Amino acid sequence: MKLTKKQKQLLDFIEGFISGQGYSPTFREIMQALGYKSVSTVAKHIDGLVAQGALIKREGKARSLELCINRDTTTDVTTPWWQQLEQEAKKREATADEVAHEEAAILRKALDIVKGA
Structure with a gap:
């Protein structure tokens, strides 16, 4: 951007x-x-x-x-907001917390929609 x-x-x-x-x-x-x-x-x-x-x-x-x-x-250099979400999803996936994994899955779905995947 x-x-x-x-x-x-x-x-x-x-x-x-x-x-x-x-x-x-x-x-x-x-x-x-x-x-x-x-x-x-x-x-x-x-x-x-x-x-x-x-x-x-x-x-x-x-x-x-x-x-x-x-x-x-x-x-x-600017980093788009969706890259911040990707980083947050990665952090949550790296934990052993089941709730964090569910949250990461939700973030990934939102990112797929934004990116048109």
Whole structure:
């Protein structure tokens, strides 16, 4: 996934805000911090990142943005959210816990659907 300069700037801000505050910023806080003129501009950019799979936004809830990618700051490479699920499934499969194995199977089914397998 290739991010535009504005998308990267927005994700950097959200990531830093969450790291510092422990919760996500409001659209108004994003608008003020990044110098946008309206909240609707922020919403448009957020919706684009949600569509790309870089963010999760819970409708009807304040401060509900979540990052869905791991970013390597040295190379600026992004990892899609579904790769994170693959890693989580592998961790759960590696345990001796039966419940974890069932959860891994559910994750694998979801990944198959996402990947169109």
